[in-house]
Amino acid sequence: MRVGENLNRALHGLLRDDSSVYVLGEDILDPYGGAFKITKGLSERFPDRVLATPLSEGAIAGAAAGLALAGEKAVVEIMFGDFAALAFDQIMNFAAKSVTMYGRRVPMPLVVRCPSGGHRGYGPTHSQTLQKHFLGVPGLSLFEVTPFHDNRAVLDRMLALGEPCLLFEDKVLYTRPMYGEGAVDELFAWRPVDDVAVVELADGGDPDYTLIVPGGLVHRAVSAMRTLLLEHDLAGALLVPSRLHPFDPAGVPELVPLLARTGLVCVAEDGTAGGTWGEHVAAGLHTRLWGTLRRPVALVSSAPSVIPTAVHLEREVLVQDTTIRSAVLEGLHG
């Protein structure tokens, strides 16, 4: 099953099982079913709780927060994650704040879905991954769709947190298959550890390096790992968390050997460097594993640039499998 279909089914199941769930967004009604078709079929089945909104990202997020405040649960689709900027006040200064600023905890079950990322030629304002702008806000959790994590479980978990969550969805993933249990390909296998999908060589052994990436980079990371293995004889491990923030891999005992004993830890992410998720993860690892890390954590971001539209220009700016491969080689041997 493709990731987009998994997400669509997750929303169907959620609306079916919980009559307090609403889905709101622009152009999400059938037969259109959303800009990326993730909401397809929802409005026909649940016309009362699947609401097409005007082009008003701030009010969509605010109204969703109002529903949550009144005891309902809300899932919002921001057509392109870039436009979450227009909902920033409602998310950061209302929904997240409300969880704690009134002294006693106010449950705020609210998910803001953000189709994100480039590689599709949508240009500078329709291709970004805005995680870094939402990091470290009290009462706000960040998640990202991955090809490993079943989205129904992820949605249930986010809503159960009782605080607003952003769900980043790399648009490229929608048409990629979900990995079933175990196998990634003929070389690599995966297993869940805590909420982290761990991808390793199917025949085991200690890795030479470990990558940490959000769901959207999984295919680029696995491709880099294949080349590093086949052309450079380097075995890698890959960690893919479902919840990006807060995220403390060094706090998961089973992950520590993959971080402390490996030759290099490299965190790769989309978006420009500077105050990023990857830098935050790296700072955490440096603090928690100081003295056991073999090298400073390496970081991979996209180039310090807007994301161009033309395919050849876009490719130069965005993180590619080759970018990750070079970072690992440089980190280990440079």
Next chain:
Amino acid sequence: MNGLADEDLALLLLIRCFERKLLALFAQGELNGTTHTCLGQEYVPVSLRPLLRDSDWIFSNHRGHGHYLARFDDPEGLLAEIMGRKGAVCDGVGGSQHLRRGRYLSTGVQGQSLPVAAGVALHLKRHEPGALACAYIGDGTWGEGAVYEALNMAALWRLPLLVVVEHNGIAQSTPTSAQMAGTVAGRAAAFGVRHHALDDLDVAAVRREVAPLIEEARTDPGPLVLEFRTHRLGPHSKGDDVRPPGAPLIDWYAAYRAAHPAQSARIEAAAHDRVERVAAEVAARPPASWGGS
């Protein structure tokens, strides 16, 4: 002015004395941070009080002490919140501008509450027909885009949303004439939203005038904008009034006291005493403790 029931006048003067006390406490250095008093505007929430129901939600703003006291007879909890003392409504975390108690909630970001109120109104329309979400905003707040996004949504979805505009002719230091093109009425009309403006400061007259409109907003849901042309007597927050001193200010209380001196004196004395007692008692309390995030 028409005579008021003792109960209404007592509430009006409780709010008046409470706000005066806050400014005095600030002047004495007893209060931290900031606050916005509703001196001159007390009659707005007091007029609406019997027209709103327990099942209604109220969204208040930075100038919200009167809104709170008209909903809850709790000057102790409010003052404790403002002073950061034990028994504070929100454990001292929210302070003057961020209060929540049951279906009452205030936020300090202008315009932010309107979309939230629309979401709550959507819930009410479906699950508690007849109840409404009431949001207080000032005239300056009509500069915020959130107001229009919410009005549009609420009009499209026919949500029971009551927008109470306290149009006091000024926003912080800027007169309305320097910040609003057109009118509130024109803006409401653009969305096909019911609008009614009032100049009256007389509680009984206001109630008579708006009661059928509010009732209609309940039975035939859709937003209703009630625009009170009102008067901010005090500074925006504290000591920050840049209007020329001595400019004529319209005060409902001055007019009322002139018409009903004996009742006014009696009830003001009682309200004043109550606020003094509350202030002394709350000031003596230990600091608020917060369970944390």
